Amino acid sequence: MMDATVRADFPILRRAVGDRPLIYLDSAATSHKPEAVVEAEARFYREANANVRRGVYRLSAAATDLYEEARAKVAALIGAIPEEVIFTRGTTEALNLAAYAVGEARVGPEDEVLVTEMEHHANLIPWQEMARRRGARVRAVAVTPGGELDWDDFRQKLSPRTKAVAVAHVSNVLGTVNPIPEIAAAAHAVGAVVVVDAAQSVPHMPLRVGELGADLVAFSGHKMLGPTGIGALWGRAELLAELPPFLTGGEMIREVSLDRATWADPPAKFEAGTPPIAQAVGLGAAVDYLQGIGMDEVRRHGRELTSLALAGLLDRPYVTVYGPLDPAARGALVAFSVDGIHPHDVATLLDEEGIAIRAGHHCAQPLHRRLGVPATCRASFYVYNTGEEVAAFLAAVDRAWEALA
């Protein structure tokens, strides 16, 4: 049973909200950090702080080693080699990099990019902007009433004009786990690059990029127990060699003259400027922590809490649940609404009891338009949450209903 020992590692869980203990059910937005991560980042500043890659002195070499060790840890977590892992500020920057570079290298007038109706704005707007610049078109695969991708619509919209398919691994609203290997196989058959927003999957389940079959995979450090300001884009080596840089400047060059420059090899080619070094070291510590629990156990625990929440919510006739009804087909989150009560009211009433859930459009306005609601509530779970917390959450939903219905 991991609850008690794991919880003790997260200092913030000892704080109160008003006179109530904090029940934090918004890890899909950002996770909390164990002491080991806070300490690793602080220790870097106290003992090893220097800029990386360019110092001749030994302190810089030590900082560079720590930075590259963090890259190796992240690579190992997803079954990749370190040279294929680019550090970014987070998923959003990683997806902007992907859309820009794929656009420059592969997309021209009349070409198409396929996204889905369930994308987070971070995996939608970069493609819209790239398409606008390149004279291309963005098309969106429909979502079924059950909250899954409409496979027929995907097959129908996929064509030789499709240069990229951009899709979430796990929807941050519906929780749906999309069949990336099947999507990638179909996309590769027409020559499209496959870009996966893995912000809600890498933190919560075992993932091997080799099995996923995608070409570019983006995720954030802060949703997987790491610091803010650090994330990663994994890319297939041949593709990274082909793609142009996104940001340019220091650290990403081979040779510079006054009128032109040549690029360093990946991953440095995509890491212009001083990177988030301490944050990378903190992310390395977060990966160590997750590996210590084991990603299979992380997934099992998330599925257990999601099952409890899902069953409890489905049991209440005044609650509507969005997304797949089978917890095995979901990430560790549940979006829902309470009849006649605005999601912001539900979230405010739960906050009165110290329970933090999300309410709003969760950066997925097109999906909410498809669901026919302006906003939803979302509860999401992680390694430090417990079955007791889920029970307290369900009881608070009942009280919210009684208060305002």
Next chain:
Amino acid sequence: MSPYEEVILDHWRHPRNKGRLVNPDMVGVEANPLCGDVVRLELKLRDGKVEDVRFDGQGCAISQAASSLLTEMIQGRPVADVAAVKDDDLLSALGGVIRTRLSCAVLPLRALRKALAQAPKEGGR
């Protein structure tokens, strides 16, 4: 302070002046696209005063209760006084509103200011 003081619960459960006017002199609609709240305020004027007022809308308890309460605050009042109603006047009448929900509470005031910014319709008394 509870986010749902009795005054908010009362106006949410029993909204005052909800509906539409026939031939209103002024109309203001405000929405918050981020959460889907919508408030429409309609005013009928007579002798420089708000003779009649209605609100219509949908959204959270705070925005809808604030709209209902605002109609009571301005009914029968001189237009100049109505134009001078401040955010804080409405917020304190609501018994205080938590920081994270202020934009919900002031939505009807934004609709009111929009209505007042319009010239009264031709033939409006």
